[in-house]
Amino acid sequence: MEAGRVKGTVTPLSSLFPAQDARKAASRVQAAISENQRKLEQLQGFITDNDNMIKLVQKLPEELHHEVMVPFGKAAFFPGRLIHTNEFLVLLGEGYYAERTSKQTVEILKRRGKALDSQVDSLKATMDNLKAEASFFDATASEAEEGLVEIKEEYVEENFCEQELTSEVNKQDVTRVSGVDEAKIAEIDAEYARMMARFDELEKEEELAAANGNKSDDEDEEEKETPNQSLEKFYDDKQSYSEGSTSAWLRDENVSSKELLDKYQKQQEASTNPSNCSGLSVQSSPKEDVTSGNSSLTQSQRVRNPNPAAKSVKFAEVKEKTQTLPPSTSQAFTGSIIERPPIIPKTSKQETETPLQPSGSQPSKPVSRFKMQRR
Amino acid sequence: MSSTSALRDLQRELEAKANDLSKLQKDIAKNHQVRKKYTVQLGENELVLKELDLLQDDTNVYKLIGPVLVKQDLAEANANVRKRIEYISAELKRLDSALQDLEEKQNSNRDAILKLQQRIQSLQAGKVKA
Numbered sequence: 001m002e003a004g005r006v007k008g009t010v011t012p013l014s015s016l017f018p019a020q021d022a023r024k025a026a027s028r029v030q031a032a033i034s035e036n037q038r039k040l041e042q043l044q045g046f047i048t049d050n051d052n053m054i055k056l057v058q059k060l061p062e063e064l065h066h067e068v069m070v071p072f073g074k075a076a077f078f079p080g081r082l083i084h085t086n087e088f089l090v091l092l093g094e095g096y097y098a099e100r101t102s103k104q105t106v107e108i109l110k111r112r113g114k115a116l117d118s119q120v121d122s123l124k125a126t127m128d129n130l131k132a133e134a135s136f137f138d139a140t141a142s143e144a145e146e147g148l149v150e151i152k153e154e155y156v157e158e159n160f161c162e163q164e165l166t167s168e169v170n171k172q173d174v175t176r177v178s179g180v181d182e183a184k185i186a187e188i189d190a191e192y193a194r195m196m197a198r199f200d201e202l203e204k205e206e207e208l209a210a211a212n213g214n215k216s217d218d219e220d221e222e223e224k225e226t227p228n229q230s231l232e233k234f235y236d237d238k239q240s241y242s243e244g245s246t247s248a249w250l251r252d253e254n255v256s257s258k259e260l261l262d263k264y265q266k267q268q269e270a271s272t273n274p275s276n277c278s279g280l281s282v283q284s285s286p287k288e289d290v291t292s293g294n295s296s297l298t299q300s301q302r303v304r305n306p307n308p309a310a311k312s313v314k315f316a317e318v319k320e321k322t323q324t325l326p327p328s329t330s331q332a333f334t335g336s337i338i339e340r341p342p343i344i345p346k347t348s349k350q351e352t353e354t355p356l357q358p359s360g361s362q363p364s365k366p367v368s369r370f371k372m373q374r375r
Numbered sequence: 376m377s378s379t380s381a382l383r384d385l386q387r388e389l390e391a392k393a394n395d396l397s398k399l400q401k402d403i404a405k406n407h408q409v410r411k412k413y414t415v416q417l418g419e420n421e422l423v424l425k426e427l428d429l430l431q432d433d434t435n436v437y438k439l440i441g442p443v444l445v446k447q448d449l450a451e452a453n454a455n456v457r458k459r460i461e462y463i464s465a466e467l468k469r470l471d472s473a474l475q476d477l478e479e480k481q482n483s484n485r486d487a488i489l490k491l492q493q494r495i496q497s498l499q500a501g502k503v504k505a
Contacts, residue, residue: 092426093419094459095439097451108426115422 008153014144022141029134036127038122047116054109061086061102382498389491392484399481406477410470417463424456 061064063085070080088105089097102109426448430436437444437451447455 089437089444091439093423094416094421094456096427096447096456097439097444098426098430099435099437111426112422227497 008151011152013140013148013150013152017140017144019141020143022137022144026134026137029130029137030054032132033127033130036123036130040123043116043120047120050116054106054113055320056107057088057102062072118274126191162280182255190349377500378498381493382502385491385495385498389495392488392491396481396484396488399477399484403474403477403481405476408476410467410474413463413467413470417460417467420456420463424460424464426451427453427456498500 013344060082064083065085066082068080068082072078075288086102088100088102090105090108091097092108402416412413427436432449436447436449438447438452439445
């Protein structure tokens with residue numbers, strides 16, 4: 001960036017690409033082009049043959065019989081009469097012949113013509129590529145001969161911009177692409193810490209719930225949480241774990257993974273639409289800061305619903321920890337999980353409890369939709 | 376005296392390696408040819424299968440065996456073509472792995488040759504100086 005310093009390098013193009021080499025490459029590409037041209041001509045010959053054949057086959061059954069000269073050996077012919085003009089023995093390839101009528105034969109021939117056309121198309125595409133390559137080599141050769149130089153200079157600012165741009169794109173991707181990609185994007189370490197915090201909270205929650213005897217509330221949540229969780233489990237497992245870890249769950253649900261995948265994709269599509277934003281789309285949006293961008297999300301919902309980022313931590317991690325923790329947590333995991341992002345201090349328990357009540361009725365809608373999709 | 380004999384040994388080795396390399400290259404070229412043939416056959420068979428699928432069940436199907444056409448069951452012909460496609464795909468897979476093997480060998484051979492050439496050059500340089 002400093003002025004006065006040499007910022008770039010100047011290299012004559014001829015030292016990078018010697019003119020001779022470029023010419024050689026160009027001639028090689030030209031040879032390839034002519035080869036392709038030959039193939040193309042051959043194919044076009046086939047196509048005209050095929051067209052003529054179609055015409056002939058269509059014309060033959062118009063008469064009951066035709067007077068023809070039958071070839072006899074290489075040089076001799078004798079007059080003959082063509083009868084059964086609507087019976088053809090068509091070579092299908094590989095020595096297989098089938099008896100067909102004129103109409104059916106024409107159909108076969110037309111299909112063959114289509115195959116030929118597609119071959120011609122692909123050949124033409126490769127020809128275009130080769131031609132572009134050849135012209136590039138030619139241009140390089142002539143430029144090298146003219147003594148053109150290449151000036152290279154680091155453009156720092158551009159790099160900076162690019163980085164910003166890519167990060168922006170990433171963010172957008174994060175909002176749009178959900179579920180499958182999200183765990184990749186999320187940082188595992190942060191996730192782990194969040195998981196720990198969550199489990200701590202869960203334990204406290206459990207104790208509190210037990211003390212209050214607040215059973216009905218728990219059951220409400222259970223209904224809401226289980227479908228969400230099963231989905232979470234599904235796609236977490238799907239991306240990072242072998243069939244073995246998922247199979248138990250899949251069998252439970254008695255749904256094939258393919259079906260689930262389809263369903264999930266549908267759901268993903270639904271969740272990418274911000275207007276659909278509901279409890280379901282929350283869980284598929286990967287990061288907390290991203291979800292906050294969705295204006296239709298209420299704070300209470302976010303508190304209520306499991307923090308999606310934390311959720312996307314690999315399931316095995318969860319399993320592992322449930323094993324190490326006392327049995328009360330495993331119970332919590334199956335149903336009555338109340339999760340919230342770790343930023344919310346644990347001391348604010350009562351505060352977070354209150355907004356739970358109004359939103360308690362809300363999740364019924366997303367759940368029902370999910371169930372509908374899963375069926 | 377010893378350096379000259381060593382040099383001769385190296386050159387002999389180099390020659391042997393060069394021979395091996397050219398053999399390998401020939402094998403690779405052959406592999407490519409065979410593969411091309413099989414690919415063409417696979418395409419043809421797939422075309423045949425498509426056409427056979429489109430035929431009615433009562434259509435007469437013949438197979439050209441030598442100079443004569445032998446009548447065949449449509450189902451039988453279908454099964455035969457399917458089997459043939461299977462075989463060809465398996466063969467193609469085999470050829471692919473063989474090709475990979477050959478290319479690996481070729482690369483290692485090339486490296487060995489390069490090393491040998493370098494050693495010969497250094498030896499010759501030493502002799503010139505001496």
